[in-house]
Amino acid sequence: MTASAARADARPSPRKRAGNGPAPRDIADDVGLDALVGHAGYAVRRFQIWIFQDFIRTLGDVDIRPTQYSVLTVIGANPGLSQMAVAKRLGIERARLVHLLDSLEQRKLVKRIKSKADRRSHALHLTAPGETALAKFKRLAAEHERNVEAKIGKENRAHLLRILAGFT
């Protein structure tokens, strides 16, 4: 460990700013990224990385990633939706949903049924094994949520969901 970078390891930073102000005024002579404290985007990004890694790890045995889980969940709750409807609802592009559904259909979890009313679109449904699989995924996802609670606290998680309810 070189002398110039010696302080990069310690992470004391007990300095909690209870005040709401961003206060980017600090000289930050102490440690690392004091200048980044107060940036919501940075904290949210780090948290999102952590939460996704825990999700991927918790659902690792069944090999389901967060986006796949969201697609399955929406289809399970709304059978018969078109790809366009699912994509718009989840905020993903329909071009990307094509590959996601290709993978899920290859695993026999989802099936595309050509719509009779609109022959351009496909009605999306879960297969029978897809339904039972989703039930298992939901149990694992609930376990993941408990990990989140253990990480940031039960009521903090609840408050977080309340704050971000407008983005779901």
Added chain:
Amino acid sequence: MTASAARADARPSPRKRAGNGPAPRDIADDVGLDALVGHAGYAVRRFQIWIFQDFIRTLGDVDIRPTQYSVLTVIGANPGLSQMAVAKRLGIERARLVHLLDSLEQRKLVKRIKSKADRRSHALHLTAPGETALAKFKRLAAEHERNVEAKIGKENRAHLLRILAGFT
């Protein structure tokens, strides 16, 4: 703003759908994702996407992305850090930091100085124009933070930062 919907409680849903199918089967806007409500990861992901897009848009004129800003900020606050120290501090891989620094160095914002003590490593510093540029970036970043406040509320943002303080 495709997903700026309110709660899933009662949504009259203007039901515009000018060019939608005749069948009442695929009404995109009325899709409920009840099962996704209550998943912290989903809300955080959507929020993170929004916040990054606003950051990129607000700092669009200076062409600085969130990761670049975090690198500049850390180097500005801790001149002389090695690439390994910066990467570890920001939670990015050193392989990725190489390209980030290539870009920033090409723009004359950062310079790599071969360390005399450890000839493997580089001491990272801001250039003179890099310092003045960072000052401008910080003003724009503060404007972005005000956008976040306008989006979720001032005290909600403060509470969020408090909840996620452990991830910075």
Added chain:
DNA sequence: GAAAGATTGTTGTTGACGACAACAATTGTC
């Protein structure tokens, strides 16, 4: 002091993901 092991920066690959553009088939509009 030399060999063995670890670290730093670099290059490369892989895969997930968002953003766009173009296209055929189909539908709605005029």
Added chain:
DNA sequence: GACAATTGTTGTCGTCAACAACAATCTTTC
């Protein structure tokens, strides 16, 4: 029926995380 819009699909481009391998350079160990 001509024209515009939508749906699913294919493709490209760029960002980003995760690895793997490598040369140069410490650090450790004998």
